[in-house]
């Protein structure tokens with residue numbers, strides 16, 4: 350059981366993306382693409398995006414400015430646009446989860462997907478709205494320039510050696526983009542080492558002089574940047590990285606710093622290192638989990654009400670991150686009826702292993718899971734997900750029903766829709782809609798009902814109700830995790 354305090358939309362969402370999110374499907378098993386691997390492409394773009402950081406004035410860093418910098422020669426490469434399209438395509442950007450957070454998540458999944466170490470995930474990045482300075486190091490630059498580039502990005506000369514070795518254990522150099530580095534035109538991509546995995550082969554092959562790394566042994570001495578960097582301390586750092594344990598520890602902590610390199614006015618969360626949205630425990634078939642709640646007046650309700658046992662269990666399918674950490678979890682769903690008049694102010698759980706031990710109370714660190722307001726919210730049960738088969742196509746839309754307290758005079762919804770564009774920059778659309786009173790749901794139980802039609806494309810909604818007693822907003826209603834009642838019309 351964790352110390353995580355609910356509600357925290359950013360941490361909850363980031364945790365879910367890390368442990369149950371869809372992005373891992375492209376990283377799991379280190380899958381090949383474009384003669385390299387998807388993870389190699391994802392790791393490189395994270396470094397290039399971060400490369401705009403300047404420690405001296407606190408500007409730049411991992412801020413998705415890369416989406417405005419793709420036309421620069423230093424960002425040449427098949428994987429750049431493809432990776433950004435991957436990240437946008439999963440539609441996991443949210444009002445509080447920036448593209449830069451998705452780029453960081455991509456790098457974490459990339460390293461894990463190829464068998465590398467876990468990198469703790471901090472979130473809260475902010476996307477830039479324009480390009481940063483052209484400060485990605487390039488192979489033809491000399492050692493002094495590279496040392497200065499890494500200093501400006503916040504890394505010492507020793508850390509530079511390790512960071513490049515950790516990065517260049519994946520992927521390689523493309524002939525069409527770097528014809529002076531990979532001169533054999535029959536080679537599409539020359540890998541940095543002989544294994545696609547995230548491992549020490551890049552180090553051992555370099556130290557054994559068997560390396561094929563074109564930035565070490567390429568015919569053009571000027572572009573042997575890896576050679577100059579790796580040998581800059583007499584190979585001392587490379588020798589230390591021969592140990593797989595040290596390699597993994599060093600790469601994990603340097604990548605964590607790389608991903609957390611953000612403009613100085615951006616504050617990141619503490620790192621996420623466990624799935625805290627759940628009770629993570631071994632399976633116990635005789636366990637019972639009870640949901641309890643207090644009414645709006647603050648009292649725990651009379652015997653018949655305000656407690657409900659879970660109706661079954663669902664096992665949680667963890668991503669590669671959960672799998673590598675060996676965690677297992679069960680989710681306990683509940684179906685509870687709450688009296689509209691007495692309503693609910695907070696809820697908590699009782700977990701009973703039924704093995705003679707004391708039941709455990711899970712109450713959000715003592716305060717309970719507090720429902721801040723019950724004036725305005727989406728009425729999931731009265732909303733409908735409608736699918737119409739027109740013989741030509743299937744149209745899908747939602748009829749959303751919003752409940753406002755009886756005095757509500759008006760209600761509006763601001764929707765967040767991730768970019769539908771095929772090309773960067775991928776900027777979301779915000780749309781505000783005023784809601785109509787819902788004729789099919791007359792006022793009841795102290796509530797007025799409003800309705801709107803929408804497509805399934807928005808992912809987050811802010812719902813605002815205004816009455817003589819003031820304005821109340823339910824922020825960040827996550828459309829992607831709700832199963833609305835489904836209606837099929839043919």
Ligand code: HEM
Pocket residue numbers: 385386388389390392393396425426427428486487488495512513515516517519520521522523524526527574578
């Ligand atoms: C002096 C610093 C560096 C130089 C000069 C450099 C240079 C290069 C070059 C020329 C390529 C080939 C790109 C292509 O053909 O598409 C490449 C690929 C790559 N670099 Fe670096 N790099 C540097 C530092 C780093 C760092 C710190 C990382 C850490 C994440 C990194 C990660 C990668 C990866 C993963 C690839 C493979 C991409 C793929 O296979 O698609 N590089 N690098």
